[in-house]
Amino acid sequence: MKHLEEKIFKVIMICAAMIILGVLVYIIATVFYRGLPSLTLDMITKLPGGGFYLGKEGGVLNAIVGSLYIIIGSLAISILISVPLVMYINFYLPAKSIFSSLIRFSLDILFGIPSIVYGAFGFALMIFLGVRASLLGGILTVAMLIMPIMMRSFDEITRLLSHELPDALLSLGATKYEMVKVIMKQLMPGLVTAILLAIGRGIGDAATVLFTAGYTDNIPASLNQPAATLPLSIFFQLGSPVEEVQNRAYASAIILTVIILILSFSARYFSSRFSKNKI
Amino acid sequence: MRRLRAAKDKTARYIMLGIAIFTILFLLAIGLSLFFKALPIIREKNLWVLLTSADWKPFKGKFGFLPFILSTFYVSLIAIIIALPFSILTSIYLNSYASKSVKRLFEPVVDLLSGIPPIIYGVWGTLTIVPLIANKIATKFVEYSTGYTVLAGGVVLAVMIIPLLISIMVEVFRSIPKEMTDASLSMGATKWQTVKRVILRKSVSGIIAATVLALSRAFGETMAVLMVCGNITQIPHSIFDACYPLPALIANNYGEMLSMPNYESALMFSAFLLFIIVVLFNGLSRFTLNQIERRYQF
Amino acid sequence: MISTNQHLTSSTTNSFIGMNEAITLKKLITNQSIKIENLDVYIEDQHILKDINLTIPEKSITCIIGPSGCGKSTFLKTLNRMHDESPEVKISGKVFVDDENIYGPHVNVIDTRKKMGLLAQRPCPLPMSIFENVAYGPRIHGIKRRKAVNQTVIQYLQYVGLWDEVRDRVRTSATRLSIGQQQRLCLARGLAIEPEYILGDEATSALDPLSTKKIEELFVKLKEKYTIILVTHTLRQAKRIADHIIFMYMGKIIEAGPTEEFFNNPKKQLTKDYLSGSFS
Numbered sequence A: 001m002k003h004l005e006e007k008i009f010k011v012i013m014i015c016a017a018m019i020i021l022g023v024l025v026y027i028i029a030t031v032f033y034r035g036l037p038s039l040t041l042d043m044i045t046k047l048p049g050g051g052f053y054l055g056k057e058g059g060v061l062n063a064i065v066g067s068l069y070i071i072i073g074s075l076a077i078s079i080l081i082s083v084p085l086v087m088y089i090n091f092y093l094p095a096k097s098i099f100s101s102l103i104r105f106s107l108d109i110l111f112g113i114p115s116i117v118y119g120a121f122g123f124a125l126m127i128f129l130g131v132r133a134s135l136l137g138g139i140l141t142v143a144m145l146i147m148p149i150m151m152r153s154f155d156e157i158t159r160l161l162s163h164e165l166p167d168a169l170l171s172l173g174a175t176k177y178e179m180v181k182v183i184m185k186q187l188m189p190g191l192v193t194a195i196l197l198a199i200g201r202g203i204g205d206a207a208t209v210l211f212t213a214g215y216t217d218n219i220p221a222s223l224n225q226p227a228a229t230l231p232l233s234i235f236f237q238l239g240s241p242v243e244e245v246q247n248r249a250y251a252s253a254i255i256l257t258v259i260i261l262i263l264s265f266s267a268r269y270f271s272s273r274f275s276k277n278k279i
Numbered sequence B: 001m002r003r004l005r006a007a008k009d010k011t012a013r014y015i016m017l018g019i020a021i022f023t024i025l026f027l028l029a030i031g032l033s034l035f036f037k038a039l040p041i042i043r044e045k046n047l048w049v050l051l052t053s054a055d056w057k058p059f060k061g062k063f064g065f066l067p068f069i070l071s072t073f074y075v076s077l078i079a080i081i082i083a084l085p086f087s088i089l090t091s092i093y094l095n096s097y098a099s100k101s102v103k104r105l106f107e108p109v110v111d112l113l114s115g116i117p118p119i120i121y122g123v124w125g126t127l128t129i130v131p132l133i134a135n136k137i138a139t140k141f142v143e144y145s146t147g148y149t150v151l152a153g154g155v156v157l158a159v160m161i162i163p164l165l166i167s168i169m170v171e172v173f174r175s176i177p178k179e180m181t182d183a184s185l186s187m188g189a190t191k192w193q194t195v196k197r198v199i200l201r202k203s204v205s206g207i208i209a210a211t212v213l214a215l216s217r218a219f220g221e222t223m224a225v226l227m228v229c230g231n232i233t234q235i236p237h238s239i240f241d242a243c244y245p246l247p248a249l250i251a252n253n254y255g256e257m258l259s260m261p262n263y264e265s266a267l268m269f270s271a272f273l274l275f276i277i278v279v280l281f282n283g284l285s286r287f288t289l290n291q292i293e294r295r296y297q298f
Numbered sequence C: 001m002i003s004t005n006q007h008l009t010s011s012t013t014n015s016f017i018g019m020n021e022a023i024t025l026k027k028l029i030t031n032q033s034i035k036i037e038n039l040d041v042y043i044e045d046q047h048i049l050k051d052i053n054l055t056i057p058e059k060s061i062t063c064i065i066g067p068s069g070c071g072k073s074t075f076l077k078t079l080n081r082m083h084d085e086s087p088e089v090k091i092s093g094k095v096f097v098d099d100e101n102i103y104g105p106h107v108n109v110i111d112t113r114k115k116m117g118l119l120a121q122r123p124c125p126l127p128m129s130i131f132e133n134v135a136y137g138p139r140i141h142g143i144k145r146r147k148a149v150n151q152t153v154i155q156y157l158q159y160v161g162l163w164d165e166v167r168d169r170v171r172t173s174a175t176r177l178s179i180g181q182q183q184r185l186c187l188a189r190g191l192a193i194e195p196e197y198i199l200g201d202e203a204t205s206a207l208d209p210l211s212t213k214k215i216e217e218l219f220v221k222l223k224e225k226y227t228i229i230l231v232t233h234t235l236r237q238a239k240r241i242a243d244h245i246i247f248m249y250m251g252k253i254i255e256a257g258p259t260e261e262f263f264n265n266p267k268k269q270l271t272k273d274y275l276s277g278s279f280s
């Protein structure tokens, strides 16, 4: 009797897990199935030509490069802020200080703030500063979005580091700053994981760049020009009534998906060097 | 030389302290600036009216947020209702039954599901879920539905929050000391009895916290939901009605027509609303989860 | 101290008449004993237990001693098949309990575990009330009637001398008990599933001397009805309560025998060294 119940539930549990796995495969398969016929080399090597949005030739190079610029800029900002912060809470503050718990708690909350709120806040800030929708605006807003992601995952990995090396360095007479510089070398794979996760989130998010980065068919030449992004390019192409354009939206979705797949697997590769499995 | 080293150390320390304080203030700054941006409309209209009126005519200066608030709530509720059983069952399976290789298979699955961008979920939703609802499901219940419905939003959102739920729940289950499950097993309890009577019982607070966290994630999700939920300003009366959640309202309208009086303030009000709810929900559940984690760190 | 003990025994003898009868009946039918043949245990390709051959006498206390890491806990877990939960553990050999090989092909693991009550090193109350903790075993083994459950819980709480201490708060969380009380609770919980053997893994190592004494007295009382195998971390405890001693070292049984003989006249050099404290 009790074994029957267990068996039934075991079957249900396996079904639930299989369905989840199935949905993942279904999502990726759908995108590839619909997008593959329109995925040409032109898509990733050409800018939108004249009449692109009517189904004529061209590609989404503008969006790819725009996304790239934005992610590079926002990464630079967030690395500059994240690394010192994580070092500070892990090696400068006492192990169980209230201040470090407060910072971690704020990070948790910042992490949970929806990207649309960052987008709205970023836009309001830009109006206040007199910045138009531009590459710079996109960079700043995406930086807000990915900073907490980077800080949290880098912090998680740093916490796993044993305290032997830091202690040994300190007892050799190194200052904390010098100790941190040595430790950073050890933490490199961890930082790479955090960066990859942040890129993945930042590159795929549309709501942050919707108002702040603008959109253009060209590659931005300076920080105050608008920049196209991949997710928005997908979104706008989908909105077109022309079927070729819609199909190209699916092809662009493949490009984005492939980028995410690569990022996700490389993040896993780097984080596997730290033996903390997530599940 | 020694003084230079000490000076470097000190400078670094102050810079870091500055960044730390900045991070905390940043949260405050977002909240305050959204609040002040929303203040004009809160001043002009009654807060209660804003929240409970269903009359949304920005051109006539009428700003009733109820349709958007209810839409957000319904879509998220459906997402949780769908996602919760899947997540709990899968997490139990991964924690108590699955072999090492199955666990290893599921790590990237959960990773990928949480890594896929909202826009891709939106594409998937419009290509598969929307037509499925329009042609197969809705026809059984109502005469006509476009498929762009509360249900479509809920389903897509459910898939999006499942990875979050699973990764937190697995963490919660794992925080249960092995001695405790061993104690149950060594009394001759079956695995399932142990799951039901010990593991789930011990995890109630963690599961609730995970649910609240997922709910707050669902409230704020924008693009994917926007693409499948219809975006019609109305109070949805069934899951086959179109709806218009708060994030979609902001995304569709912000940046345009801001010359209309109070319109920007109204949109900022919705952002502020989202912010407050999310911070509250997040704060509560993260606090609970931190407690759980701390309790089992020996 | 003495008076509480007298009270304990007098109150339990009354309530345990029923149980005594049941157990004597069982004794008539089966001839309880444990016999181990060629037992080897590997964990992740490490040879942890090496060719164990052993008979454990019934209705007595057998203490297993040996330095930490020699495989005592591993051995105890082979007796109630707890290793089934760890895929990295490989077991070969035979363990006969009441003439049935518990590693045989048609053995029900659940029944084996029910028969071999295991008491863990650190008391681990389940996340429920004191009452629910003791009721857990009877309930999972299918006793539904509330009266019967109530009665069982009270009986065993009395038996371990905990009833009087907790009678006003049996419905409160078990984690609020002192660690000594928790260990007695776990003992009551283990006894309530009506095992035939009791396996204790350093069950008193987390306790203060007074609680230790209470538990030891309980074991001595219990050996009338149960076959008890205890892993112990102190030689003195073994001397105090054991009838038989098994000395393990690096996964092997070095020497085993009656307590008197083992301590007064050890045969192996290794045993002598261990008893004299030249290693531990």
Ligand SMILES: Nc1ncnc2c1ncn2[C@@H]1O[C@H](COP(=O)(O)OP(=O)(O)O)[C@@H](O)[C@H]1O
Pocket: C043, C044, C048, C067, C068, C069, C070, C071, C072, C073, C074, C075, C086
């Ligand atoms: N799950 C396990 N994985 C790897 N090695 C283990 C495991 N459990 C026990 N061992 C090893 O088996 C040996 C015996 O352990 P144990 O039985 O706990 O010793 P004792 O209880 O006598 O202190 C030790 O060397 C220990 O490292």
Ligand SMILES: [Mg+2]
Pocket: C072, C073, C074
């Ligand atoms: Mg041990």
